[in-house]
Amino acid sequence: MKNPSLRKLALCVFASFITVSDSAQTVADGGNLGFISIDCGASRDYVDEVTGIWYQTDEGFTESGTNHRVAPKINLEQFAPTINQTVMTLRSFPEGERSCYTLKPKQDEQNQNQKQKYMIRAIFAHGNYDLKNQAPAFDLYLGVNYWSTVQTLPYPYDFQIYPYEIIIEKDSNTEMVQVCLVNTGQGTPFINALELRPLNNSLYPAPLPLTIDVGDASERIDLGSGLLPPYWTRFEDDVYGRLWFTGDNTKGDVLQTSVEPKAEESLYKLPSEVLRTALQPQNHSNLLTLNASYGDISNQYYMFLHFAEIVKLPPGHKRIINVTFSDENSLSQLLTLEYLKPVTLSSNKFTNKGYINVTIKAASDSNAPPILNAIEIYKVVPQPNFPTAAQDVKAIKEIKQIYGISKIGWQGDPCVPSKLAWDRLNCSYGNNIRIISLNLSSSKLTGVIAPSFASLEKLESLDLSHNELTGPLPEFLATLANLKFINVTGNRLTGSIPKALREKANLEISIGNNPGLNCLTNSCKEHNKFEIPLIASLSSLAIVTVLVSLVIWRFKMITVLCAESRKKKVLKPKNQAFSYSEVLHITNNFKTTIGEGGFGKVYLGTLEDHTLVAVKLLSSSSKQGYKEFQSEAKLLPVMHHRNLVALVGFCDENDVKALIYEYMDLGDLSGLLSEKNQNVLKWSDRLQVAVDAAKGLEYLHNGCKTPIIHRDLKPSNILLNKFMVAKIADFGLSRAFTNERDSHLSTQPAGTPGYIDPEFHRSGKLDKRSDIYSFGMILLQLITGHPPIRRQLDNAYFIVDWIRPKIECGDIHGIVDQRLNGEFQVSSAWKAIGTAMSCIELQPIQRPDISYVLNELKECLVMEIDHANPNGSQILPIKHHSGQFDSITSLSPR
Numbered sequence: 001m002k003n004p005s006l007r008k009l010a011l012c013v014f015a016s017f018i019t020v021s022d023s024a025q026t027v028a029d030g031g032n033l034g035f036i037s038i039d040c041g042a043s044r045d046y047v048d049e050v051t052g053i054w055y056q057t058d059e060g061f062t063e064s065g066t067n068h069r070v071a072p073k074i075n076l077e078q079f080a081p082t083i084n085q086t087v088m089t090l091r092s093f094p095e096g097e098r099s100c101y102t103l104k105p106k107q108d109e110q111n112q113n114q115k116q117k118y119m120i121r122a123i124f125a126h127g128n129y130d131l132k133n134q135a136p137a138f139d140l141y142l143g144v145n146y147w148s149t150v151q152t153l154p155y156p157y158d159f160q161i162y163p164y165e166i167i168i169e170k171d172s173n174t175e176m177v178q179v180c181l182v183n184t185g186q187g188t189p190f191i192n193a194l195e196l197r198p199l200n201n202s203l204y205p206a207p208l209p210l211t212i213d214v215g216d217a218s219e220r221i222d223l224g225s226g227l228l229p230p231y232w233t234r235f236e237d238d239v240y241g242r243l244w245f246t247g248d249n250t251k252g253d254v255l256q257t258s259v260e261p262k263a264e265e266s267l268y269k270l271p272s273e274v275l276r277t278a279l280q281p282q283n284h285s286n287l288l289t290l291n292a293s294y295g296d297i298s299n300q301y302y303m304f305l306h307f308a309e310i311v312k313l314p315p316g317h318k319r320i321i322n323v324t325f326s327d328e329n330s331l332s333q334l335l336t337l338e339y340l341k342p343v344t345l346s347s348n349k350f351t352n353k354g355y356i357n358v359t360i361k362a363a364s365d366s367n368a369p370p371i372l373n374a375i376e377i378y379k380v381v382p383q384p385n386f387p388t389a390a391q392d393v394k395a396i397k398e399i400k401q402i403y404g405i406s407k408i409g410w411q412g413d414p415c416v417p418s419k420l421a422w423d424r425l426n427c428s429y430g431n432n433i434r435i436i437s438l439n440l441s442s443s444k445l446t447g448v449i450a451p452s453f454a455s456l457e458k459l460e461s462l463d464l465s466h467n468e469l470t471g472p473l474p475e476f477l478a479t480l481a482n483l484k485f486i487n488v489t490g491n492r493l494t495g496s497i498p499k500a501l502r503e504k505a506n507l508e509i510s511i512g513n514n515p516g517l518n519c520l521t522n523s524c525k526e527h528n529k530f531e532i533p534l535i536a537s538l539s540s541l542a543i544v545t546v547l548v549s550l551v552i553w554r555f556k557m558i559t560v561l562c563a564e565s566r567k568k569k570v571l572k573p574k575n576q577a578f579s580y581s582e583v584l585h586i587t588n589n590f591k592t593t594i595g596e597g598g599f600g601k602v603y604l605g606t607l608e609d610h611t612l613v614a615v616k617l618l619s620s621s622s623k624q625g626y627k628e629f630q631s632e633a634k635l636l637p638v639m640h641h642r643n644l645v646a647l648v649g650f651c652d653e654n655d656v657k658a659l660i661y662e663y664m665d666l667g668d669l670s671g672l673l674s675e676k677n678q679n680v681l682k683w684s685d686r687l688q689v690a691v692d693a694a695k696g697l698e699y700l701h702n703g704c705k706t707p708i709i710h711r712d713l714k715p716s717n718i719l720l721n722k723f724m725v726a727k728i729a730d731f732g733l734s735r736a737f738t739n740e741r742d743s744h745l746s747t748q749p750a751g752t753p754g755y756i757d758p759e760f761h762r763s764g765k766l767d768k769r770s771d772i773y774s775f776g777m778i779l780l781q782l783i784t785g786h787p788p789i790r791r792q793l794d795n796a797y798f799i800v801d802w803i804r805p806k807i808e809c810g811d812i813h814g815i816v817d818q819r820l821n822g823e824f825q826v827s828s829a830w831k832a833i834g835t836a837m838s839c840i841e842l843q844p845i846q847r848p849d850i851s852y853v854l855n856e857l858k859e860c861l862v863m864e865i866d867h868a869n870p871n872g873s874q875i876l877p878i879k880h881h882s883g884q885f886d887s888i889t890s891l892s893p894r
């Protein structure tokens with residue numbers, strides 16, 4: 001922690017200020033010079049009587065905080081008549097960790113694409129504004145980098161004014177400069193004034209930013225000043241608004257002149273008041289030594305010495321000065337002074353040796369001793385942090401503005417520094433810092449989904465659920481290459497899901513509870529042309545034979561598509577038409593058979609990008625199941641969900657008809673549960689499968705305006721990929737209904753014995769509850785390891801009749817699959833059984849909705865995992881949807 005030196009401590013509001021020069025009045029509006037002058041906490045704009053500078057209130061520069069007046073209980077004017085208006089009010093920031101002021105310096109029209117140097121000054125004087133007699137300390141940031149720590153002092157020093165100055169360089173690409181106050185838990189940050197002044201770019205040649213910091217060895221001193229210390233001069237004297245302090249004159253002889261040095265002609269434009277005085281060695285010595293002690297060991301400094309001859313030397317006499325900075329080079333510089341002409345020498349970088357050593361000697365041929373008029377010592381402010389990519393900053397600020405998001409924490413850079421990153425978003429911190437997830441769930445957003453979201457190029461997850469968003473789900477979201485998850489559940493979106501989004505690989509969209517959002521009607525029309533009469537069942541179990549005549553025009557359409565696709569020999573995107581020769585190529589001439597169904601064989605295939613696929617080929621002799629195929633071909637391209645098997649493409653060429661699906665490495669659930677499988681599925685894996693399948697079913701039932709009823713749910717229709725993510729397959733019997741209440745009378749037989757809803761079997765009435773029944777039977781099979789109809793010896797009995805007595809006598813270990821050897825959490829198992837039993841109520845009306853079932857199953861999973869991690873580590877089953885790996889890696893680390 002730094003402590004302001006005593007010399008600076010003495011700098012207080014009782015200072016006597018320098019007299020005013022008339023010329024200052026001509027710049028009533030500092031804005032013309034590119035000035036920004038903010039009187040924080042002021043209630044109105046005004047022109048400072050003394051300096052002629054126009055001060056603005058901080059409205060529009062910052063977003064939070066409250067206004068105060070220093071020393072509210074005393075008559076300041078009487079108490080300290082010289083106090084400056086800018087210091088009299090302040091703004092404090094009791095809420096939020098980081099509070100920022102955003103300055104937008106005017107871009108010089110003639111100086112486009114150039115860098116521009118600015119001086120920024122922040123002024124602090126708390127004046128016991130809150131009557132707490134405290135001395136707050138807080139950090140000051142310039143953009144994403146630490147600048148300094150403001151350390152104030154308590155009564156009776158509470159009127160001390162702390163000016164912090166920094167010289168920065170802004171290139172024309174950066175639109176704005178941000179000065180942020182960061183609460184470090186040592187009191188409420190506050191600020192009295194903030195000023196920005198453009199500098200001539202040739203000034204202060206050194207790596208920027210450079211700062212002059214109250215608590216550090218850095219300083220700006222006017223030597224030989226006749227004024228009693230302390231004092232500081234302001235704009236009326238210094239066109240750049242630098243503050244000058246009186247130095248220690250006791251080590252030398254003071255020189256003064258009443259003649260004005262030609263300050264205007266010099267680059268640094270020092271106030272003539274500063275140049276008019278100098279110090280020379282005592283007793284006509286030839287050596288002036290400066291010795292200042294450094295601040296922190298790690299700091300680096302640059303020094304600027306200002307000289308001007310203020311003594312009219314006899315003709316022929318010269319003052320020649322030999323300056324040696326003990327900086328990195330320690331080179332000596334020779335300087336011959338001319339009468340009244342200011343000159344500045346700059347040092348190289350000083351690395352810290354504990355003190356600064358500069359010797360100023362008279363050169364051997366000099367006729368006069370050395371002098372020094374003023375000195376500036378700047379500390380280099382390290383810049384270790386880079387801001388978030390400008391594009392993302394712009395986009396998130398637009399989003400903030402469009403939706404009027406007034407979050408106290410959303411100030412400054414969204415991602416940097418990481419400990420101050422905005423809530424509700426996550427970033428990737430590589431070479432290029434990007435926003436990768438944004439969660440604005442329940443944020444009262446209204447209006448349409450703005451294009452700014454699409455500017456967050458690297459976004460992986462976007463949660464906009466539970467807002468009041470209207471309009472369509474925009475197609476531009478599909479341009480986000482990494483996007484894997486969108487949740488717009490619970491809004492008022494309308495229209496249909498754009499094709500580009502539906503077809504985007506690995507994208508999960510949650511669209512539930514948008515009454516006007518239709519994912520079928522429009523899309524189906526659009527998709528009709530993709531229908532091809534193929535059989536689409538990956539499962540190999542009983543499928544009913546139905547003969548349906550072909551719709552000839554569709555074949556023509558498809559032929560055209562195939563012809564087109566043959567021309568482009570490129571990698572196919574999703575749901576694309578493949579030619580027969582491509583199918584041959586993909587399957588390596590139908591080399592590997594991975595399954596066989598009623599309609600033909602399923603082959604293993606490999607796409608050009610090495611993705612494995614399952615190619616279902618319709619045997620040319622088979623005339624079965626066209627209806628089923630049509631269902632699937634109609635529904636599958638429309639439905640996109642992580643827990644539904646995805647259709648990759650199709651082929652229809654002359655007699656060859658094939659459907660191409662994503663490859664599910666681990667096969668179907670009935671195989672995984674069968675006694676032949678040596679790798680017994682763990683309890684937590686079973687629950688995860690149940691949760692996955694429930695999610696898929698929830699999407700079918702509730703994700704779209706038009707519910708889809710699967711009608712043939714059974715373990716063999718639940719497939720698992722290599723990450724053990726379960727997906728529902730086989731939509732051959734699925735039906736979509738425009739009106740949910742309108743339960744349909746179906747004449748068609750459907751379903752598989754054991755899993756089929758007996759009520760549907762009886763009445764032929766079809767609704768979502770039939771799927772729930774089947775789902776309940778699958779749950780029971782996951783729990784017990786047994787199919788619904790168990791055969792033992794000559795007997796066959798219904799699993800429910802076997803299970804009920806065990807439930808009644810509380811025999812959980814008798815119910816759960818014996819192969820688990822009791823390795824499961826009892827409460828989790830009971831909950832799972834309860835859920836399953838509620839699904840298979842005979843009265844459909846008593847069966848729960850799938851969303852309820854899903855929640856119950858999630859809770860089962862949490863119970864099991866909490867049990868497996870007794871230390872309470874927060875591994876949750878439902879992850880942030882960043883990829884396929886999430887849920888499974890958290891469950892079964894492999």
Ligand SMILES: *[C@@H]1O[C@H](CO)[C@@H](O)[C@H](O)[C@H]1NC(C)=O
Binds near residue numbers: 200201202266267
């Ligand atoms: C900066 O100073 C140099 C030298 O005095 C001068 O030539 C130049 O015009 C100045 N630039 C600006 C923008 O004032």
Ligand SMILES: *[C@@H]1O[C@H](CO)[C@@H](O)[C@H](O)[C@H]1NC(C)=O
Binds near residue numbers: 282283
């Ligand atoms: C200058 O001379 C005076 C009187 O002789 C002496 O007291 C003082 O120490 C000298 N100063 C220096 C810097 O030599």
Ligand SMILES: *[C@@H]1O[C@H](CO)[C@@H](O)[C@H](O)[C@H]1NC(C)=O
Binds near residue numbers: 289291354355
């Ligand atoms: C300079 O200051 C440092 C620290 O105050 C001190 O150790 C050193 O002796 C001084 N050097 C000279 C030449 O006065």
Ligand SMILES: *[C@@H]1O[C@H](CO)[C@@H](O)[C@H](O)[C@H]1NC(C)=O
Binds near residue numbers: 324325326357358359
């Ligand atoms: C200061 O620098 C001068 C010239 O480089 C050198 O002679 C002197 O010893 C240095 N003093 C200290 C204390 O380093």
Ligand SMILES: *[C@@H]1O[C@H](CO)[C@@H](O)[C@H](O)[C@H]1NC(C)=O
Binds near residue numbers: 324
């Ligand atoms: C300047 O001072 C340095 C260090 O004291 C010395 O080495 C050099 O010779 C001097 N140069 C002149 C021209 O006097």
Ligand SMILES: *[C@@H]1O[C@H](CO)[C@@H](O)[C@H](O)[C@H]1NC(C)=O
Binds near residue numbers: 425437438461880
């Ligand atoms: C950010 O990451 C954390 C930790 O992984 C996670 O808990 C949080 O939900 C994520 N936030 C968003 C908006 O994705």
Ligand SMILES: *[C@@H]1O[C@H](CO)[C@@H](O)[C@H](O)[C@H]1NC(C)=O
Binds near residue numbers: 440461881
């Ligand atoms: C978004 O935040 C809400 C609550 O803040 C949370 O329930 C939800 O899971 C989050 N979404 C994601 C994708 O992390």
Ligand SMILES: *[C@@H]1O[C@H](CO)[C@@H](O)[C@H](O)[C@H]1NC(C)=O
Binds near residue numbers: 441465466488490510
């Ligand atoms: C989408 O958001 C809703 C509401 O926050 C939530 O209930 C649902 O679980 C989310 N969907 C997913 C897949 O996370």
Ligand SMILES: CC(=O)N[C@H]1CO[C@H](CO)[C@@H](O)[C@@H]1O
Binds near residue numbers: 018234
């Ligand atoms: C440097 C400066 O601006 N000083 C002024 C502060 O305010 C008092 C009273 O308003 C003036 O008299 C000073 O000149």
